[in-house]
Amino acid sequence: QKEVEQDPGPLSVPEGAIVSLNCTYSNSAFQYFMWYRQYSRKGPELLMYTYSSGNKEDGRFTAQVDKSSKYISLFIRDSQPSDSATYLCAMRNSGNTPLVFGKGTRLSVIA
């Protein structure tokens, strides 16, 4: 079993839809959870960062972490064509341990 599992998609939705992206993980020591967005031919950029369990909201984006289920989610409300990108979940333990990335989910928002 891989440490971080993420459905690669592709996921195609109409403009204005609510998008749900998810990752599961196996390492119960993970404490820091991130979502990165990667546009084609670009490097990933940090979108959301959450420590431990709970929710975090930033504009149209909401990140949720459920450590009991080892499951994290990213919700995008009122999705826009500019949201079309690959979304990577990433997580790590405490201390100076490296990030472990999921494979990424490719999202297309159709106008």
Next chain:
Amino acid sequence: EAGVAQSPRYKIIEKRQSVAFWCNPISGHATLYWYQQILGQGPKLLIQFQNNGVVDDSQLPKDRFSAERLKGVDSTLKIQPAKLEDSAVYLCASSPPTGSNEKLFFGSGTQLSVL
């Protein structure tokens, strides 16, 4: 604020040749990372530097890959000799010296094709 600079953007070589990539991190960022991203995969850490020193190189194939960070600023990653399976995007990232090493700033990467 200037971002992480990488060059070249693209490189095509034949197997068994050597290749080098260059990275200039964001000014003041003490930590520098090299990641390998194979098509359809998430980035995988190859090596992490803190200033001049290596923090983690456990996933670097040391028989063919090498990296250095000059004076704690620029860095180069070298592959010698290259194999077909080295075809990937090589991403450089840096993070500020505030302990938030999950808040990485990535460059646009170098896309390597090994034929």
